[in-house]
Amino acid sequence: MSEKKVDPKIAARRLLVRGGLVVAYVFLVGLFFVTGKGHTVLVDNKDAADGSAVGINGALVSIDGREALEQYPGDRDIVLLKGQRHRVRIQLPSGEPPIEMSLALPLNTDMLLLSIPKLVAKQAGYLEEFVQRDQPRPADEKVGDNNAFTSPDAPVTTPAP
Amino acid sequence: MPKSTPNIKQFVTDFGWPRIIIFFFLALLFAAAPFVGVRMDASISDVFNRFGQNGLFVLALVPMIQSGCGLNFGLSIGIIAGLIGSTLSVQLGLIGFGGFFGAVALALPFAVLFGWVYGKLLNKVKGEEMTIAMYVGFAGVMFMCIMWLVLPYTSPTMVWGYAGKGLRTTITVEGFYRQVLNEFLAIRIGPNFVFPTGMLLFDGLCAYLLWLFMRTKTGTAMTAVGSNPDYARASGISVDRMRTTSVIISTVLGAVGIVVFQQSYGFIQLYTAPLAMPFAAVAAILIGGASVNKASMVNVLVGAFLFQGLLTMTPSVINSALHTDISEVVRLIVSNGIIIYALTRKTKVAK
Amino acid sequence: MSGKKSLGRFLTENAVVILFLLITIAAIPSSGLSIQYILQEMITRLGRNTFLVLALILPIYAGMGLNFGMTLGAMSGQLGLILAINFNVGGVEGLAFAALLGTPVSVLMGYICGSVLNKAKGREMVTGYMLAFFINGIYQLVILYMMGAIFPIRSPAILLSRGYGIRNTLNLEGVRQSLDNLLMLRLGGYALPLATFIVIAVLCAFVIWFKKTKLGQDMRAVGHDMTVAESAGVPVDRTRIIAIIISTVLACYGQIIFLQNMGNMATYNAHDQTSFFAVAAILVGGASVKKASIPNVFIGVILLHVLFVVTPRAGQNLFGSAMIGEYFRQFIGYGVIALSLVLYAWRARKDALRAREGLRRASIAAAPEGAAK
CATH class of the missing domain: 1.20.5 (Single alpha-helices involved in coiled-coils or other helix-helix interfaces)
Known part of the structure; x- marks a missing residue:
C-alpha cells in the first residue's frame, strides 16, 4: 500500500x-x-486542632442538593463525589440564612477532609487532602487458583469433603 | 557467512525457532539450577517421573496425526474411559499389579467403544476435526461429571463419606495400585534420586507396540490416508475405516495413559480434571517437532522430555531465583505459544 | 413430497434451536421458579450479555468462523476497567474512560489475532482458541507481575499485599451498574435498563449499516470465497484483519458492559468463559459457522440463559444436588457448540456432495448437445 x-x-x-x-x-x-474522577470527601465537624474553631451543634450540611447530613460535634460523614466542582450548603441551628458556597476539589486527590467549623468561621484550610496511613486490607485470595471452566455465577465448584 | 552453513539453516527452518529457544531455555535452567540451590538429582528424578507419567498421552496423539485427523484435542474422551476403568478397579478392590492391569483391562472396552463412536463422528466432519474434537472432549468431561455424582459406586475409599454416594474429586490409590510400575525394578541412587524403571519400561513397551503397528499393512495404510487421502482411496484403502482405527488407538492409549499417570501420581482425579490434559499433551508433541499432520516416535520422546523438563525446572529454578510464582505464567505462554506456532505453520508435506 | 422435504430441511437446519427449546421448556417446571422471576432475569441478562454476543457476527460474515479470539478483547476491556479503578474514575464516565483506554489495546490485540488467523486459514477456530490461552499468559504476566512493580499503580487497595500484582477480585463499586441505572425504566414490577438496551440497539444498527458499506460487501465476498475475492481485487488478508479488529474492540466494550452489570471482577478469570458463553449463545440462537444474524443473537441469549437460570434449581429439585445442574448446564453449553459444529460440517459435506452430483448430472445432460456439434 x-x-x-x-x-x-x-x-x-x-x-x-x-x-x-x-x-x-x-x-x-x-x-x-x-x-x-471520584473523590471521597469526609465532612468533618470536629474542633480545629488549635481550638480556633469549634464543632457546631446540629448543622445541616448538604452537598449538590443531596439529602442533608445532620452533624453534631465530633461527627464525621463520608460523601462520595464525582467531578471537581460542587456546591455546599450549610444550615446553622441558629436559624441564620444558610451558607452557600462552591467547592473546588483538586483533581489529583482521592480523599479530602472538609472541616465544617473552619468553613463556617471562614478560616483558610477548611479543605485539605486526607492521607490514609494504614488502610485495613482484606486478606489476599489465592491467585492463580483458577477453575477455568466454570461459569462466573456458578455455585462453589468443589463439594466439601 | 550464512551461505556456508546451509545445513544449520535447513535444520533451523525445519525444527523452528520456538523449539530451539525452548531447548536453550531448558538447558539454561539446568545450568542455573545448582546456583540457586535446586538439587540436581531430585530435579532429574522428577523429570524422569513426569516423563513417564505423561509419555503415553503424548504417544496417544501420534496415530491421529498420522491418519490426518489432526491434533487430538479430544484426548479427554480416552482419559474418561481410563477413569471408568480405574474407578471400577478400585470398586472391585483389585490390589497391586492386579489393580493396575485390572484398571487397564476394564478401561479397554470403554475406550474402544468411545473411540469408535468418536471416530465415526470425526469422519463426518473432515476438515473441522480439531475444533469439534475439543468441544466433544469438553462435553464428554462435563457429562461424566454428572455421571460421577450419579453412578452407584459404593467403595468407601471413593464416595463422599457424609452422603454415602457420589465420587470424591480426588481418590487415593494408596493400597490399590499406587506406584506399582514405578517401584518395579526401580533404581535408587542416594536419597533423592529414583529411576522409575517399571513405568518407563511400560511406556517403552507401548511405544514399541505402536511403532510395530505403524509398520504393519494397516499402519502404513493409515499413514497413507493421512498424507494423501485421494491416492489412498484410489489404491483401495477405506479412508474412513483407517481414520476410525487411528481414533480408537489414540483413545485406548489415552485410557492406558491415565492409569499409568494415576499409579505414579497416587490419585485418581475426577470431575473437571481431564479438561486441560489434552492441551499439555498437544504442546509436548509440538515442542518435540511434530506438526499438525506429521509426527514420529522421536517427536514424542523429545517433546515429552522437553515439555516435562520445562514443567519441572521452571517452577523450581525460577521461583527460587526470583522468589515469585511466575513459572505458571511462563508455562502458559510457552505451551500455548508453541501450539499457535504449529497451527500457523504452512502445512507442507514433510519428507 | 416437497412439503415433507422442506419440513425435514427446516428441522435439520434448526435442530439445535428446537432441541434447546424442548430441554428448556422441560426444565422450567421442575425448577419451581416463577415466570416473573425468569422474565426479570432474562431482561437483566439480555442487557448483560447481548453486546458480547453481537461481537461475533462480523467474523462469521467474513468467513472466519466463530471468533474464539474475542477473549483478547475481553482482556483489553478488563485492563481498561483496572485503570479506571486505579484512577478512581467512576460512573458512566468511568465506563467510557475504561472503554477508551481499552480501545487501542483491543485494536492492537485484534490486529495480532487477525494476522495470526491469516496464517492459519482453514483452522481459525482452534487457533483463535489457543491464542486466547496464549494472550491470557501475557495478560497474567502484565497484571499479576508487572503492575505495581514496573507500571506504577496509584491505588494500593487494588494491589496484592506483597506490593505488586492486582488482587484476585476487584470491587467495581465506582462503576457498578452505572450504565444500567442511567435510565432505569420500571414497568409493572420489571426493571428495564434502557440505556444498556439503547447501546445494544446502536450496535445492531451499526452492524446492519456496516454490512452495506463497501468494506462490509468486501467481507461478504471474502467469506464467500477467498480466491474469487482476491481475483476481484479485494484485499483478502486486510479485510479479514479488519473484521477481527472490529470484533475484538466490540468484545472489549461488551466485557465492560458485562462487568459493570456483575459489579465485581475476577481479575484473572473473568474472561475465561467469555467466548464460551458468547459462542454457545449465538449457536443456540440458530447461527452456524457461516451464517449469523442479529435475531440469532437475541434468541440465543434468551434461550441459553433461561436454561442457565433454571438448571441449577432443577438439578437441586430433581436430584438433590445443585452441582448436577451446574455440570448439566456446562455440558449443555459445550455440547451445543459441538453439536452445531458437527451438524454444520456434516451438512456442508452433504451439500458439497449434492452439488458435485448436480454438476455431474448437468454435464451428462449437456454432453449430447456437445456431441451433436
Missing part, C-alpha cells in the same frame, strides 16, 4: 484526519478522567 504514490493533497488530508482523531481521543480520555 505504502509503495503506491498517493496524491499529496489526499495524503495531507489523511494526515489531518488521523491527527484530528488522535487529538479527539486524547481530549475524550481527559474529559472523562476529569468529569468521572
